[in-house]
Amino acid sequence: MIKQIPLVLKFPDWPKLDQHAWAAFFAEGGLFDDTGPFQGWSEGSRLKRRQSYGQWLSFVARTDPAALELFPSERITQERVERYLEECEVRLKTRSSAGLILDLYVLAQGFAPRLIGLGSTVERVAY
Numbered sequence: 001m002i003k004q005i006p007l008v009l010k011f012p013d014w015p016k017l018d019q020h021a022w023a024a025f026f027a028e029g030g031l032f033d034d035t036g037p038f039q040g041w042s043e044g045s046r047l048k049r050r051q052s053y054g055q056w057l058s059f060v061a062r063t064d065p066a067a068l069e070l071f072p073s074e075r076i077t078q079e080r081v082e083r084y085l086e087e088c089e090v091r092l093k094t095r096s097s098a099g100l101i102l103d104l105y106v107l108a109q110g111f112a113p114r115l116i117g118l119g120s121t122v123e124r125v126a127y
Contacts, residue, residue: 005061008054015068018057022050025110037110052103059084073112076104 011019026046027036038046060067060075063083067075081104088097 005058007058008051009057009061010054011050014054014057018053018072021072021111022053025107049103049107052100053107055100056084056104059087071111073108076108076111 011022014022025036025038026041027034028039029035041049057068060080064080067080081101084104085097085101088100092100
């Protein structure tokens with residue numbers, strides 16, 4: 001029997017690298033400690049983006065499972081995001097697709113702020 005991959009991967013099913021990165025996003029610290037780039041987000045923002053990212057990871061698991069072994073910043077490529085957007089547009093309204101891509105863009109900046117080049121995809125779906 002083939003195990004079907006859910007549309008949204010739950011946090012315990014994420015690759016360990018992603019789980020560790022997610023925890024680091026919200027690290028709190030004192031004045032001279034490193035804090036996570038998103039430590040100020042509300043619980044609602046964290047939950048929304050965690051679900052969005054779980055949808056992204058589900059897409060990757062269904063279309064290119066070997067990519068789950070990559071670092072998150074290496075996995076988020078222009079080509080892969082374009083394919084993800086195409087899938088989203090088949091099953092979601094434009095605004096929902098745009099929201100998922102924008103969430104991924106924000107998280108991508110947390111993974112590797114200077115390495116992510118998704119600007120043109122984000123601009124295309126956002127306007």
